Amino acid sequence: MEKIPIIKMGDFLLVSIQVDMHDRLAMALQDDLTIRVAKERSKGVLIDISSLDVVDSFIGRMLDNIAAMTRALGTETVVVGMQPAVAITIVELGLSLENIYTALNVDKGMALLEARMKASVDENDE
Amino acid sequence: MNDTFASKIPALLAKYETDLLEEWIKAQLDATTLRKDLLSSADLRRSSDEFLSLLRRAATTGNLLNLNAPEWLPVKDFLAGVSRSRASQGFTPSETATFIFSFKQPLFTRLQEECGSDSRALAEELWIATTLLDRLGLFTAETFLSSREDIIKQQQLEMLELSTPVVTLWNGILALPLIGTLDSSRTQVVMENLLQTIVETGSEYAIIDITGVPTVDTLVAQHLLKTVSAARLMGAQCIISGIRPQIAQTMVHLGVAFGDVITKASLADALSYAFKQMGITVLRKQN
Numbered sequence: 001m002e003k004i005p006i007i008k009m010g011d012f013l014l015v016s017i018q019v020d021m022h023d024r025l026a027m028a029l030q031d032d033l034t035i036r037v038a039k040e041r042s043k044g045v046l047i048d049i050s051s052l053d054v055v056d057s058f059i060g061r062m063l064d065n066i067a068a069m070t071r072a073l074g075t076e077t078v079v080v081g082m083q084p085a086v087a088i089t090i091v092e093l094g095l096s097l098e099n100i101y102t103a104l105n106v107d108k109g110m111a112l113l114e115a116r117m118k119a120s121v122d123e124n125d126e
Numbered sequence: 127m128n129d130t131f132a133s134k135i136p137a138l139l140a141k142y143e144t145d146l147l148e149e150w151i152k153a154q155l156d157a158t159t160l161r162k163d164l165l166s167s168a169d170l171r172r173s174s175d176e177f178l179s180l181l182r183r184a185a186t187t188g189n190l191l192n193l194n195a196p197e198w199l200p201v202k203d204f205l206a207g208v209s210r211s212r213a214s215q216g217f218t219p220s221e222t223a224t225f226i227f228s229f230k231q232p233l234f235t236r237l238q239e240e241c242g243s244d245s246r247a248l249a250e251e252l253w254i255a256t257t258l259l260d261r262l263g264l265f266t267a268e269t270f271l272s273s274r275e276d277i278i279k280q281q282q283l284e285m286l287e288l289s290t291p292v293v294t295l296w297n298g299i300l301a302l303p304l305i306g307t308l309d310s311s312r313t314q315v316v317m318e319n320l321l322q323t324i325v326e327t328g329s330e331y332a333i334i335d336i337t338g339v340p341t342v343d344t345l346v347a348q349h350l351l352k353t354v355s356a357a358r359l360m361g362a363q364c365i366i367s368g369i370r371p372q373i374a375q376t377m378v379h380l381g382v383a384f385g386d387v388i389t390k391a392s393l394a395d396a397l398s399y400a401f402k403q404m405g406i407t408v409l410r411k412q413n
Contacts, residue, residue, distance in 0.1 A: 082360045100359075104325075104361040108330070
């Protein structure tokens with residue numbers, strides 16, 4: 001069965017979705033990612049969906065679920081590079097995706113995660 | 127009506143062409159609907175003359191009632207041209223239709239003279255003449271309206287293109303000054319434009335300025351919120367600026383809320399907020 005690769009980059013995990021997401025693939029990604037986050041004790045997850053042209057309500061909810069699950073494991077998820085058409089679709093579908101942080105590209109997403117890590121360290125120090 | 131009745135109209139048109147033309151032009155000049163400001167009498171004479179000669183040629187075939195026949199094609203083309211040019215010049219439909227309908231009086235007078243005391247033939251002739259001219263008149267009105275619609279459609283399209291510019295204010299800050307009423311189709315164009323520019327420029331902040339939007343009701347607010355949510359999903363932050371005091375008041379009375387979207391009174395405030403978020407400070411040069 002095909003799988004979406006999860007790449008470890010320092011403290012972060014990078015997932016680049018480059019094939020059309022079908023439901024089974026999405027479920028497999030959900031499993032793999034949560035297991036990897038727990039195993040690697042990652043500080044953040046980046047999901048790059050810039051080559052994804054079509055997102056349905058199931059995939060939208062799955063992205064939100066992944067973010068909620070990683071948050072439960074103490075890690076933030078940033079979805080990066082969402083296409084305009086996909087963003088419009090998600091809004092028109094009425095999905096709120098409230099657990100998700102977003103960024104324009106991987107660079108900015110990584111900067112966002114680093115800033116959040118720093119903020120949480122500062123909080124702990126106080 | 128029987129179509130085999132041999133009408134005198136074709137012969138009449140050929141015989142009295144110049145007289146009919148003079149009388150018709152006089153009738154048009156006397157009509158209260160004549161627009162002397164838009165149409166010179168020379169133009170009127172030229173188009174009347176051309177129409178009359180085309181009508182005469184079409185009528186010689188003897189077919190006076192079936193306008194779909196090929197011999198009427200030149201007449202219809204000419205009338206379509208007249209309607210189109212009058213529509214773009216700003217004539218009203220009745221002013222345009224009068225061009226045809228004012229021909230009735232001179233033609234009827236001639237028919238009356240020609241038929242003399244034969245009232246049955248006169249009735250027959252009048253019926254044919256009036257049907258013919260009514261059909262031509264209706265055709266004129268129809269072309270007039272369809273060309274008016276085309277003009278309106280084109281203007282709407284132009285407005286849509288003109289009214290949604292996305293401006294780069296700073297490296298990483300976009301501005302979208304909205305002018306005019308926001309409806310669904312315009313919002314769609316605005317949204318797509320903005321999101322596309324966000325992707326192209328990699329801007330993290332977008333300021334939507336609604337100074338030029340006359341009213342903000344629940345529908346407009348919903349459209350704006352959709353745009354803001356879509357931009358947020360892509361990783362850009364939207365600031366809504368240019369909310370005038372009256373609009374703020376009506377929004378509160380209507381119960382319209384922008385939720386957790388950042389709103390500022392002016393574009394300047396929004397820009398300075400974006401500067402602050404990006405860690406940019408603007409300093410006056412000391413000298």
